[in-house]
Amino acid sequence: MGVRSDIRITYLEAVDEIELLWSAFQAKDKREEGSLLLQVGYLKERLEALEEVLSLEDYLGTVEECLKAISGLAMPQWDKAEELEEMLSVI
Numbered sequence: 001m002g003v004r005s006d007i008r009i010t011y012l013e014a015v016d017e018i019e020l021l022w023s024a025f026q027a028k029d030k031r032e033e034g035s036l037l038l039q040v041g042y043l044k045e046r047l048e049a050l051e052e053v054l055s056l057e058d059y060l061g062t063v064e065e066c067l068k069a070i071s072g073l074a075m076p077q078w079d080k081a082e083e084l085e086e087m088l089s090v091i
Contacts, residue, residue: 018043 014036021043022031032042060078067073073090076083 021047 018036018039022039025031025043025046029046032039034042064075067075067087070091073087076087078084
């Protein structure tokens with residue numbers, strides 16, 4: 001195999017990986033169109049945001065333990081802003 005064949009294989013592997021990532025985001029986000037470099041940039045931004053969100057999980061566990069220690073306080077549904085606001089007004 002020559003250098004050109006190696007480059008083509010690497011390119012096709014990159015395209016496959018990008019397709020795989022877009023399929024993972026399919027239910028939550030629309031695919032951005034554009035060059036592969038632009039798509040990689042969009043995907044990198046989304047993955048960084050996802051990492052930030054997932055890093056909050058440790059904090060959430062700590063907060064839940066603290067809330068359990070407060071007598072009479074119900075655990076809120078974390079995706080319901082009105083329940084969070086109500087909890088904050090009680091605390």
